[in-house]
Amino acid sequence: MTKKIEGGCLCGAVRYESDAEPLFAVNCHCRHCQMTSGSTHLPGIGLPAAAFSLTGDVTWYKITNDRGGTSMRSFCPTCGTPIMGQIEGEELVFLHAITLDDPSVFTPQMDIFESSAQHFDRFDEALPRFPGMPPMGE
Numbered sequence: 001m002t003k004k005i006e007g008g009c010l011c012g013a014v015r016y017e018s019d020a021e022p023l024f025a026v027n028c029h030c031r032h033c034q035m036t037s038g039s040t041h042l043p044g045i046g047l048p049a050a051a052f053s054l055t056g057d058v059t060w061y062k063i064t065n066d067r068g069g070t071s072m073r074s075f076c077p078t079c080g081t082p083i084m085g086q087i088e089g090e091e092l093v094f095l096h097a098i099t100l101d102d103p104s105v106f107t108p109q110m111d112i113f114e115s116s117a118q119h120f121d122r123f124d125e126a127l128p129r130f131p132g133m134p135p136m137g138e
């Protein structure tokens, strides 16, 4: 992904942009991503929060994640489009790639949280899969 990152919600009330290079691009099959997306998995990209700017109001809610920390998810209060997630205390935005103006620039590197994947989901055999979070670079 080399293009500038731009996107927003379905109704247009929420817009975002970032000049940052994505830190990762994954298909996440965790239950939170399933529920958030209303589908089998959520294609998402990681961006440094400091290099991400949002215009318009989003509604945030908090949930306890599998590590016992607090995850926050946001959506447009008008049209309901889920926009992004953050983990409390981490300077990272997990942006929902489907909300990009041009989602075709999204190229997943891996599938994560396969352990909670649904049997009716389908995987790209060429991509590595991890049962949960992938091992982080040392």
Ligand SMILES: [Zn+2]
Binding pocket: 009, 010, 011, 012, 013, 014, 076, 077, 078, 079, 080, 081
């Ligand atoms: Zn909206």
Ligand SMILES: [Zn+2]
Binding pocket: 028, 029, 030, 031, 032, 033, 034, 042, 113
């Ligand atoms: Zn997830």
